[in-house]
Every structure is written in C-alpha cells, then in structure tokens.
Amino acid sequence: MEGLRKFPPRPTGAGEMFQLFRDGTPHTRASLVAETGQSRSTVAARIEALTAVGLLAPAGEATSTGGRPPSTFAFDPSARIVLGVDLGATHARLAVTDLAATPLASADEPLAIAEGPDHVLSWVAEIGSKLVAQSGRQVSELAGIGIGLPGPVDHADGRPVNPPIMPGWDGADVPGVLHRHLGAPVVVDNDVNVMALGEHRTACPDEQDLLFVKVATGIGAGVVMDGELRRGAQGAAGDLGHVAVTGADTPCRCGNTGCLEAVAGGLAIANALAAAGSHAETTQEIVDLVRAGDVAASQAVRQAGRDIGTVLAASVSLLNPSRIIIGGILAGAGEHLIAGIREVVYQRSLPLATQHLRIVTSQAGAQAGVIGAATLVTDRFLAAHSVDALITVKEDT
C-alpha cells in the first residue's frame, strides 16, 4: 500500500554511479548491479571507462562465495592533485591535496592582502608550485585551483566586488591571473563559503541543511541547503554582518546603525572590554583573555553570543537548518560564545524548527578554508570527468 502511493524512485543514472565511490567505499561489479539496478554489461562498461581515465583503480579481491573471487574497484583520489588557497587580510594558508581534498603538503604564511592582486597572486603561484614539488607531483597534474578571498566575490566570473578590506582587488581577474601562472582551471569564492564547504564535507557530509557562521572581526555565514552551498543571486548570501540587531544603535562602518558586526564583532568586544578596564588589541587577544579566565572578557563574549543569537534566530525561522556551526577566531572562546547564541536561538525560534537543531563549534577549525577551497575544485572536476567517461561508454556500446 505504502509503495503504491509513491512515485517510482529516480533510477541511478550516468554520473551517479561514480558518486557511489566518492566516499571511498570499494564496490564489485555485482554490488553495483544490485545498488544501481543497471545491467551487468552497463556496469562493466562504466567501470572500464572510469578506470581508463584513472578515477577508479582495482582494489584487491572481495571474499568469494564459491568460484573465482570478484574484483573490487575503488576511487583513486591520487589520480590528480588540487591547490587549495585560503587568503585572509594578513594571513594565507595553502595546501596541495588529492582528489579527496586530503592535504599532501601545506603552508601557513603571513601575507598582506593589501599589496594587491598582482603581487599576492604571483606569490600564491610561487608557494603553490613549491608545495606541488614538495608533495612529489608536477604542476601539470593540477586538476584545478580553488581560492577563498576575504570579501564578496561574483561567483560567475570569480572577480571580487567592492571588497572593503582588499584595496586594489575590485574586479580583478583572479581566475585569469592564476591560470596564466599555473595553467589549471580556477574557482574563486569568498572565505566564509569555502570554510562552510570544508566544514560540511569533513565534519558532517550527511547533513543536508546547515548554517556555518564565522565570528571574528567580521561576521558572515555560509548557507548549505539540500546538501549544497547556496550563494544567492550575486553570491552574497550569508552576509549576516550588517543585519540589524534588535534594540542596538551602535554606528557601523557601512553607514547604518545597530549592525551585527558593529555590536558583536571582535572590535565591538574589544571596545566593551576597554570600557570595563580590560585590554585586547585583536580578536585573538580576546580569546586569550577568556581562556585565562578574565570575567569581563567572558561576559562580553557571552553578550556577543546573545546578539549573534538574535540574528541566528531569524535565520533558523527562514532556513530551518538542522545544524548551526560556529567557526572563526572567536569560536576559540569556547562555550561562552555558544552559550549566548543557544540562549537566544532556543528562546526566539518556533519549536518545530529547533526540535532537532544542534548548535556546535567548528571541527575543521583553521583547516576548513583550504579544504573547502580544494573541494570547490574536486566537485567540479569529478562531476565533469566522471560524466565524460560515462558518456563515452554510452556512445561506444
């Protein structure tokens, strides 16, 4: 009876067979026939094509149930390499990864983004090339370069759009410049989106709807719905820093008053601490004070959490995520920040939207950005190439 009411399931199609391998699980021809409902000859031809392009490799023999043991096949993430780049205002992280976005070599360097795109991107290419060599591979093996920038990016053409803390970068052809240096396809996104993607894939890949919130000097979010990062019409989705906080009237550098960033960002907390007689120059120093047990700092961070909570409560009503993940430097202040956020979100949201909601601290931490940047590339590369391989099968058979 239940079955009769359902539409027939959408059968596993072209690119989807390869997706079964993405998590690393090995499969035999027989298990794929069972899982996909495809004929034995179709499955065999697809495995052959994916093996020919290097995405699948033999992975030993499965246990036999009598007769010759069946061969197993598994995704070979070493087929190509990727360069993931996470640029901040004063800091850069780079990693060469395999096609599973697992780092093979990485670097963590001071960098002034204000030196402009020519200087910074040449430097990225130089360090990137060194990391490729360090991991024993060639630049020609790059499947692509993924890069996160600390400002708004037009996702369609990969160019920054009026980025406030990146002088000289407005409209810069980041993909073109990096491609001239390294000769591989380039994907650009803002830093919070790449962190959200890195966190999603490493910490909770099965979660379909989540909000990743970066709390540092600035405040921003990455939106995942139905398992994919959602960027909105101009790639500006998740820009929570300038949402009005109920009851607040602090002037903000954007020209409005009461913006979340002006009320609960690193600078606002430092100002609150100064008024209470404590002293912190940077967001990291605020975190250090909290860890050292400074009461005023703990109270200020908890209040910032409450203010962030008012904006997140509205976001919970709008998006109904199953998880909110708090990242960024201030997440290092631990339970004080999260406690303030939880207090307001659970009070201000409807029960249906919070009954299964978890609010947690980032697990990927500082690595979220480079892993996410590499993942931007692996997703596109594997989607494009696995389908290529399968289309070839179809035309041949």
Place this chain on the structure above:
Amino acid sequence: MEGLRKFPPRPTGAGEMFQLFRDGTPHTRASLVAETGQSRSTVAARIEALTAVGLLAPAGEATSTGGRPPSTFAFDPSARIVLGVDLGATHARLAVTDLAATPLASADEPLAIAEGPDHVLSWVAEIGSKLVAQSGRQVSELAGIGIGLPGPVDHADGRPVNPPIMPGWDGADVPGVLHRHLGAPVVVDNDVNVMALGEHRTACPDEQDLLFVKVATGIGAGVVMDGELRRGAQGAAGDLGHVAVTGADTPCRCGNTGCLEAVAGGLAIANALAAAGSHAETTQEIVDLVRAGDVAASQAVRQAGRDIGTVLAASVSLLNPSRIIIGGILAGAGEHLIAGIREVVYQRSLPLATQHLRIVTSQAGAQAGVIGAATLVTDRFLAAHSVDALITVKEDT
C-alpha cells in the same frame, strides 16, 4: 584562453533531454543532436521511448533545407491529468490540470478545515472526481494529487505537524486517505510553499533565487534558491511570522513578544485601525478600506509593510534573492504595502544584495496555490517517468 580556464561542461544526460521539451518547444532529431551532443542513434531511441510512454507526440514537420522535411516532436501535456488542491482555513480551491499544470476545470468553494481530515478529504475526493469528469477525463488518468495545507507539513511523509489552525489534523495520514479515495500518488506541502512554486513557475520560471511572502492573517514565506523550492530540515523553512521585529513588544499567540505576525498580520492591522476609529473584521475588509481611500487603513498597511521590511531586510542579507514577491490577501492593498516594504529593505540591506533586487506583487494571485500544488506532482511524475523511459532505451540498445 577563456575556454582553457573552464571545466568541461557537464554533458546533457538521461533525464535532461526530456527537460528540453518541458517548456513546450518542439524539437527535431537533428536539433536535439546539436543541443545535447548525443549521437543520432541515441537521440532517435530516446524519442521513440518517450513517444511510447505518451510524453512526446509528433508535432508536424519542420521547414526542409532540401529533401524530406524532418519530423518535429513536442511534449504532450495531455498524456495524463493532475489534481491540484489548495486548502485554506475557510476556503478551498481545486483544479484538474494537464501535465503542464494548465487548469482544465476548477472549483472555488467555502470549506471549514476545522471539520477535520476525514470529512475534508472525502469532500476533496468527491469534488476532485467531479472536476475530472467535467474535464472529460477519467480518475484512472491521474498522474497524482498535489495538496497545500494551511499549516506546517513534514514533507517526508506528508503529515501536518501541530498545525495551529487545523484542529484534528496533527499527524493525519493525508497521502494515505487521499490515495484510498482516488488511487493516485499524493504530494503534500504547506500552502505558502505551494503558492511560491505556482508563482515561480508561472510568473518567473527563469528566476533562480526568490522569496515569496504571503501576507494575510498569518505571514509566511517560500524560499527558492538555485531554481528549486528549499524546505529545510523539517520542512519549516520560510516561517517568518514569528521572527522578532526590531523594537516591537506586542504579545503573540506563540508565547513570545514582538513577532512579525503579531505586529503586521491582518489582526494586528485591524487592532491598529480600531484604535484609530476605523473598523475592519477581516484582512479582506482592510484591503477594501484601503481601496476605498481610507487614510488610517492606508497608513496602517504601510506601517505593516515597514515592519515586514525589517524582517525581509535580514532575509535579503541571508539569501541574496533577485526577487521578492508579495502575495496573500493583503497584497491586494497594492502599493501601500509594497512601498513600506521597499522603504526598509533598501535602507537596511547592503548595496551588493539589492542592486538587482526587485520587490513586486504576485502575478499568479489566487491561482498560485492550485497551480503550485499541481506542479508538485508534474515535477515528480515527469522526472520519474522520463528517466524510466530513457533507462529502458539504454538497456535495450
């Protein structure tokens, strides 16, 4: 150079060829070969399979460029029928449509949802059967039934979850009951999602990111991102009615204070009017007062627009839609509501998110619900059956 930086495009696969027909455009075998990059034999086999299941029909001959003129094929939306149902608290709309969600027969009837699921769903089945007969078709031709309910629905199993204005419906097996009556698959969603879907498909199908806001006694929204309705983890996404309005402290029936619905819903406006010496019992009467030129009513509706605008400004920062569509009974008050909304959204949002944002009134109007409900069905039916047909091709050739 530009091409070198790009990943190869994902080739047109299985279900995607049929999608080229969904907008009604006729195609020839040759045009499909050019558009999809598939071989002539693959295209021919797919057309044959789609014709065999009735989804495609010959559509005359194209202009010849010499020799025998090529045959054209087009989607045949009359292959099956659909029942779309939009239930409100005191009102029901039903329509029998074809597979393009174009109404063939419709009904618009008073109905008390509070009479409970058994009574209401029997009635829906009875009126639905009459409409099927009236459109000259058979109940056995139903591809499915789509139904929108005025309360939260668990999208996975189609059951209402604690719906505040639907006594007796909590957890009711709506799909099971309707299937027993009519023998077709059933898809259930909340009324605002169904309206958002209907509006999206009829008024602006190419818009990828939009927010549809229903403003009536209650206030709620449907979220479309990357071209699809996004429902969130429990199907509660878009529930804006209980987001806090900056500076407001009106008590709300949900137990919190300052909720958008308590500040700017139909009842709140009626209360504001009573205080100003005007009188309206229902949201429709408020609209009538505004249309009659009542100054207090116009001012109250514009203020409601501003309050809705504060919540929508936060939504614009979070989702970066390219369009906000205002529907529901109060949208009938015209420019007064929209003007208040625009005033606050453009003032409170960042320029990047509003540079291409349009805020408009619903075009589908009262029909949005039934068309959306029918679309829930056609989308699933066509996705499932077109892929079925194509899979059959692949196994055969």
